[in-house]
Amino acid sequence: MPRSKKGAKRVKVESTDVERAAVLVLKNSWSIRQAALEFKVSKSTLARHLKIHKASENEEFQYNARCDINRVFSPEEEEKLANYLKQASQIHYGLTRKQFRILALDFAQVNKKKIPESWITNGLAGKNWYYEFMNRHKDALSLRKPQATSLSRSTSFNRHNVSTFDESASLWASWFIFLI
Structure with a gap:
């Protein structure tokens, strides 16, 4: 029986740890195993990113998360x-x-x-x-089932009506404080 994707939890890899480990391997001639142990990064993850770096022929190592590769939109x-x-x-x-x-x-x-x-x-x-x-985008969005808004309600929500409501609310509050 196949395992569900929801049950498989992976440890998140810090990009700074991978970059530091890669620098040790590339510039200080450390072994991949040593650098992976030092920064608590998976040896296979570090080896994969080093292989990608060597194929790209860039001078500076740059960490790219695997999930960004298959992303549809920028x-x-x-x-x-x-x-x-x-x-x-x-x-x-x-x-x-x-x-x-x-x-x-x-x-x-x-x-x-x-x-x-x-x-x-x-x-x-x-x-x-x-x-x-x-x-x-959880800080800015939440989709829910839309509710119908009547035309009269949306058109009556204007600056004049809101200011009238604020004035009457402040008068009511002052009257209520007077009673106390």
Whole structure:
């Protein structure tokens, strides 16, 4: 029986530790095993990143996380998607999760991005992509089932009505304090 992906927990690798270990191997002629033990990095992880570095022929070692390799959108493009969700919410047009996943697929196709086959066959972005996107933007976004807002409610929420409410609320508060 295959193991579930949710059950497999891996230790996160600090990029600074990998970079320091790689510098020791490249410049100070340490063995990969020694450097990995010193900075508590997996030997195979360090060896993989050193192999990638040697193939790139760059002088400076640069750590690139493996999860960034298969990412569909760049951080700037993800920010555009997040801003679109915020703007849609501000004009009272909330998107459901499914609508957002369809939007992500359309955005990827318009920008000619390399996308997984499952996105095309299902007609929307994958659930894992959606949850990872929301994880990366959890401080700014939360998608919920949109609720209908009546036209009269959205149009009556203007500067004049809000200021009138504030004035009456302050009068009521002063009257209430007077009674106490």
